[in-house]
Amino acid sequence: MARLVMKFGGTSVANVERIRNVARHVRREVAAGHEVAVVVSAMSGKTNELVGWARETARFHDAREYDAIVASGEQVTAGLLAIALQDMSIDARSWLGWQIPIRTDAQHGAARITAIEADELDRRLSSGQVAVVAGFQGLGPDNRIATLGRGGSDTSAVAMAAALKADRCDIYTDVDGVYTTDPRVEPKARRMAKIAFEEMLELASQGAKVLQVRSVELAMVHGVRTFVRSSFEDPDAPGMDDFDNPPGTLICDEDEIVEQEVVTGIAYAKDEAQISLRRLSDRPGVSAAVFGPLAEAFINVDMIVQNTSEDGSRTDMTFTVPAADLDKAVGVLERGKPEMGFDVVQSETGLCKVSVIGIGMRSHTGVAATAFRALAEKGINIKAITTSEIKISFLIDGPYAELAVRTLHGVYGLDKTV
């Protein structure tokens, strides 16, 4: 007997029929004797409808009102799933963020969970009742509904698993696990049985969409074993009830992974833009002068490359931002020019960032050299490189994205053995 948090996203609860299917997944685990809390998203399309109304009402709107409006989507799904479970003679009830309560900070629209008062839930799970929790929402310090930002239901689920000391958090989604790369780009991509928290964090940060970055961070911090699996498989198919080895990908501590590959995955993010500041004055504090204003404008700066200057006075600095933020970023820089002290801003769009990720890199050398060689052989020009302990990222021209992904996937031996 285990305690389980099961999370179902918007496409998994898109209509009443799918909600009934979700109920069957839950029934399977309950029948196996597990204690179950379920976290649900809004029916797919509903959140967009609600956001659309808020935007139609006023271009700029109070985030607290936005939260009250948008959180209603998960409220509906939680109630419907509780009804579907009861209809299968399973003891279940819905819980809204304010009822538990899931406490958050005051950042309406992008709140962070500060505490979950899970005592009552804990008691009910122990007594065999299934808790159906509305994801994506909590209660702010102002006693008003606060939402966690888009995709926040994953975070709700992981936080709930931590608070309830669950044995595992199963994220049911429209894919059946985490792949070595995007299977739409490289059909030879393999589903991983296990991946370490750190790797998943890099994969999610570098463009893999299967899990929200914050939920992975939270899982890593609290050591929540998180399992990615498909909600579209037959809930009662053979093997689905294998608790220790169900179909999907386990995100866990690296200690749990016996045979660690050097490289475990290739991620990519399209629509990157590059900004170069030419002849930037090379003095202490110049980075703060440049990136402070960008951060204040909520622009997410990524790969930063700065060379040492030849004469110690002027240098070039290059960094990337999402293409959608480029105009805003250039505006911020132009306004800050006197303060920052550079000659000219240059920018380029249509770029792609490809990342090679693997914990094994820590103890293996030559990983970067392998990539350089492979990309060069295909005539792919590398515009910038950044590295971390377990990741190497390359900035390349957008049209080469798929070729680069497939090349790297092959060169590190990730291809499916047929």
Place this chain on the structure above:
Amino acid sequence: MARLVMKFGGTSVANVERIRNVARHVRREVAAGHEVAVVVSAMSGKTNELVGWARETARFHDAREYDAIVASGEQVTAGLLAIALQDMSIDARSWLGWQIPIRTDAQHGAARITAIEADELDRRLSSGQVAVVAGFQGLGPDNRIATLGRGGSDTSAVAMAAALKADRCDIYTDVDGVYTTDPRVEPKARRMAKIAFEEMLELASQGAKVLQVRSVELAMVHGVRTFVRSSFEDPDAPGMDDFDNPPGTLICDEDEIVEQEVVTGIAYAKDEAQISLRRLSDRPGVSAAVFGPLAEAFINVDMIVQNTSEDGSRTDMTFTVPAADLDKAVGVLERGKPEMGFDVVQSETGLCKVSVIGIGMRSHTGVAATAFRALAEKGINIKAITTSEIKISFLIDGPYAELAVRTLHGVYGLDKTV
């Protein structure tokens, strides 16, 4: 300066454009210096969508889950209206039932308000903030959302007006007031400037759909002056800002009505069915034996006619039920036959109840006689009659309904003077 509760129903907030129109009605009152709380329903169609999903999920469902699902409709409207008001630079915020809280009893799906803790709202109104309250919902003793039953937003508004000691509760709806009878049946129907609580209660109970019966009861008990007016008129048209005499109908204490008519309105309810129990044993307690089981089956019994028996042993009893409940009622009676002691149940459908209503009847005689004569002249057969202090109801054949309404409307001098 006055304190005002304004209530807008589903058709008045059916989309974002109409919500903006509602905001203009509110702005008019705020500009005049009034303190305003607004109570809103769900966007029209939304409640039906939510109820539909709940029913699709399970034919019989937990009323507490139903409440969590259905209350989300008003939650959305309250947030959107707050945003629309803020967009007009009006200080406003939304309030959900659990936030105020509006406390209810445990009757989920048809809860009654037990208390409104309005201190914080009171403070905010005094400071000039508009409170936008989600109608139809409160917080049950189980700390879960409880809804007041269909049409409950009127009740929310009147209860809120009582708790906030508002000077008036303005119910904005898709009609522009209360008429002497249904204008679709009698084009000569006149809009009343004022109507007494008791009369409105009878009108609403007897089939006029403009206000929910419970909201009128509550207004009468708490002496809440309630005003029915149209939300579809231009919010800034001439006269709309006339606080003491706006277009619409005031429901108030009879003392406020200077020239009280003998008869103020004619109501009708179609789709009535009549049930007769033949040769019912005429003994003490027989009524309880008949009507107890019907009440337990939630069947609303209306006109009851029982004659004294000739020999003191057997009598006939006739009463009406809504046609939709007829089969259920007959079933209950057949099962109870041994206990109740009658020979046979007879029933008839396709009937209509027409009611003549007026406080003036208390002090005037001959009101019934006038009706008998007028109906007889038109060849309308009266199948049953019941009377109260301020109402006479006639049961007639359905096809004569409109003719009876027009005849009675004319004979009591209610026709519009052209």
